Amino acid sequence: MFRKKKIDEWAWDYWLLQQYAKFCFHIFYRKIEVINRQNIPKNQPVILAPNHQNALMDAMVLVCNTSYQNIFLARADIFKGKRLIRFLTYLNIMPIYRIRDGIENVKKNDVVFEKTLQVLHNKNNPLILFPEGNHGNRRRLRQLVKGLFRIAFQAQEKYGSQKGVKIVPVGVDYGHYQNFRTTLFVNIGKPIEVSQFMEAYHENPVMAINQMKDRFGESLSKQMIDIQTEEYYDLYMYLRKIFNREMRQKLGISDGSLSGKFRADKVMIDGLNRELETKPESIRELDVLVKEYQSGLKKAGLRDWILGKGKESFPELVVASVLKAAFFPVFLFGFINNYLPYQFIKKKTQRIKDPQFVSSFRYVLGMIVFPVWYLITGCILAFTPLPFWSELLYVLLVPVTGLFAYHYYVRVKKFLGRWRFFLNRNSGEIMDLASIRKNIFNRIQVIMSRQIAANEIPG
Numbered sequence: 001m002f003r004k005k006k007i008d009e010w011a012w013d014y015w016l017l018q019q020y021a022k023f024c025f026h027i028f029y030r031k032i033e034v035i036n037r038q039n040i041p042k043n044q045p046v047i048l049a050p051n052h053q054n055a056l057m058d059a060m061v062l063v064c065n066t067s068y069q070n071i072f073l074a075r076a077d078i079f080k081g082k083r084l085i086r087f088l089t090y091l092n093i094m095p096i097y098r099i100r101d102g103i104e105n106v107k108k109n110d111v112v113f114e115k116t117l118q119v120l121h122n123k124n125n126p127l128i129l130f131p132e133g134n135h136g137n138r139r140r141l142r143q144l145v146k147g148l149f150r151i152a153f154q155a156q157e158k159y160g161s162q163k164g165v166k167i168v169p170v171g172v173d174y175g176h177y178q179n180f181r182t183t184l185f186v187n188i189g190k191p192i193e194v195s196q197f198m199e200a201y202h203e204n205p206v207m208a209i210n211q212m213k214d215r216f217g218e219s220l221s222k223q224m225i226d227i228q229t230e231e232y233y234d235l236y237m238y239l240r241k242i243f244n245r246e247m248r249q250k251l252g253i254s255d256g257s258l259s260g261k262f263r264a265d266k267v268m269i270d271g272l273n274r275e276l277e278t279k280p281e282s283i284r285e286l287d288v289l290v291k292e293y294q295s296g297l298k299k300a301g302l303r304d305w306i307l308g309k310g311k312e313s314f315p316e317l318v319v320a321s322v323l324k325a326a327f328f329p330v331f332l333f334g335f336i337n338n339y340l341p342y343q344f345i346k347k348k349t350q351r352i353k354d355p356q357f358v359s360s361f362r363y364v365l366g367m368i369v370f371p372v373w374y375l376i377t378g379c380i381l382a383f384t385p386l387p388f389w390s391e392l393l394y395v396l397l398v399p400v401t402g403l404f405a406y407h408y409y410v411r412v413k414k415f416l417g418r419w420r421f422f423l424n425r426n427s428g429e430i431m432d433l434a435s436i437r438k439n440i441f442n443r444i445q446v447i448m449s450r451q452i453a454a455n456e457i458p459g
Contacts, residue, residue: 007092007115008071008124014090018063024367025064027403028359033258034065034186041166041191045120045155049148049216050170051141051224052130054177056360059128061172065186068125073116075134076101076108092125096147113151120155120165127151131216135356138233139173139225144217149209153201156194166191167216171223173262178358181406185258187223192216225265229276235287236272238294240265242304243444250448268444271451286443293436300429302421303414307430307437312422320415324408331408334401341373342402374398 026032040046048070052058062070069092076095079085088095094112097105119127133145148167156165168191175183192215201208227236247264248254276283297304345365349358374395381391424430 006118006122007089007094008069008119008122010069010124014069014092018069021060021367022064024363025060028180028363028366029184030181031183031258032065032186033184034188035259036188036190037066039188039190040066040126040168043123045123045165046126046191047120047148047152047165047167048126048128048170049131049167049220050128050172051220052132052135053137053139053172053356054174054359055135055354055357057174057363058130058135058172060360060363061184061186062126062128062170066126070126070128071116071119072128073112076105113154116151117155120151121158126168131220137177137356139227139237140233141217141221141224141226141228144213146209146213149212149216152194152212153198153205153209156198159195161195161198163193163195165194167194167212168192169216169220169223171220171225173225173258174359178355178362180359180362181410183258185262187259187262189219189223192219222266225262225269227269229273232272232276232283232287235283235290236269238290239268239272239444242308243268243441245308246441246445247448250445268448271448274451274454275447282443282447286440286447289436289440289443293433293440296429296433296436300420300424300433302417302433304437306417306421307434309418312418312425314422317419317422320418324412324415327408330401331405333397334403334405334408337377337398338370338373338402338405341369345369370399370402 040048048062050058050062059072072091072093073096074088074093076097079088079095094115095108096112097109099106116127119125129148129151131144131148132142133147136142152165152167158164169189171185171187171189173185173187192212194212197208197212200211225240227233229236244261244264247268248260251264251267253260253264272283293304297307345362348365349361352358352361377398378391378395381394384391386394421430
């Protein structure tokens with residue numbers, strides 16, 4: 001690694017590492033959609049401020065989906081050991097000290113803040129700050145800390161009342177926090193001009209910080225899934241899962257984009273919130289019904305999408321069975337040749353106590369372990385009498401078939417569910433579940449129609 005004179009100085013070796021990280025990131029996530037990139041100002045002092053729900057992956061979202069060599073502030077307690085400190089510094093990460101780190105260490109923040117101001121004034125790369133301070137495990141905007149806004153005001157002092165520092169809210173939403181090959185949606189909001197609050201800041205800094213904090217919080221909330229209710233959080237999340245397609249149809253959203261699904265979710269959540277305010281008994285009854293439905297699905301070993309799919313065709317299932325059997329050898333090849341690195345990563349992540357760190361460890365370990373394993377495989381083959389072209393083909397096929405094996409395994413699990421549903425389609429249990437599902441959907445339709453008609457939410 002090469003040491004840079006300044007933390008925000010462009011480095012080609014960092015760029016190479018970033019390209020590899022991007023490549024792995026787009027393998028880890030099946031679908032990534034980033035909208036409104038134009039909202040990030042160029043050649044200006046910019047602070048990107050995303051919601052924080054998934055540990056290291058939240059940082060990697062911006063590393064792997066922007067062209068900048070972003071600068072981060074992170075908790076000082078992770079800076080342990082000279083090698084780790086050197087490595088984190090190389091990754092453009094600076095420590096921020098809290099009171100729990102010791103009063104004597106908090107004074108070190110003066111140096112860190114000075115470097116932070118230099119980064120903003122140099123305008124080379126954005127500064128990344130997580131306004132919630134730490135990560136949470138629910139899709140909601142939590143209480144904002146004031147450090148982001150203090151830094152923004154200090155940096156703006158150089159520009160006075162003229163336009164200068166901008167804070168850009170970034171909403172990040174994962175299809176699943178831990179799972180491999182899930183989806184990722186990044187929604188970049190419009191920048192907030194810090195200069196708008198400078199006059200108030202000079203009169204009353206505390207009041208100005210609170211004003212900007214409130215303004216930013218409202219903006220970030222619009223860019224992300226923000227479910228504030230504690231009592232019905234699980235209900236909202238499940239309705240997002242089963243009713244999104246119908247909600248999109250109701251709103252005239254014809255595409256299957258992540259942004260379209262996000263818009264439908266936001267409207268539905270707003271509608272449910274209004275219903276909770278005006279008719280709480282309606283939400284309470286819906287919650288009871290959904291819990292009964294979930295319990296029934298679990299007992300039957302089914303998922304909602306199977307019932308939502310409707311009738312299963314026997315000929316289609318037979319054809320699908322033949323295709324699954326035909327591709328089984330490919331699955332077996334990929335499974336066997338990737339089993340050891342997969343199991344190694346699985347065992348390592350099983351020891352992690354905080355579930356929000358699972359995907360971070362899987363991603364980082366995957367970047368290292370799988371390439372090493374493929375290199376070892378290639379070296380072993382080099383000592384065999386096989387032709388070079390066959391050895392090369394084998395090594396190239398191992399990662400491709402490994403990815404195929406994962407998707408094959410997921411699809412087979414779903415396929416078995418389809419057979420289970422088909423064989424029991426006329427049972428009283430399935431009929432009852434279908435009836436409950438229909439009741440749930442009718443109730444949601446009534447709620448959404450009522451709220452849209454009342455002009456409480458956009459239709």
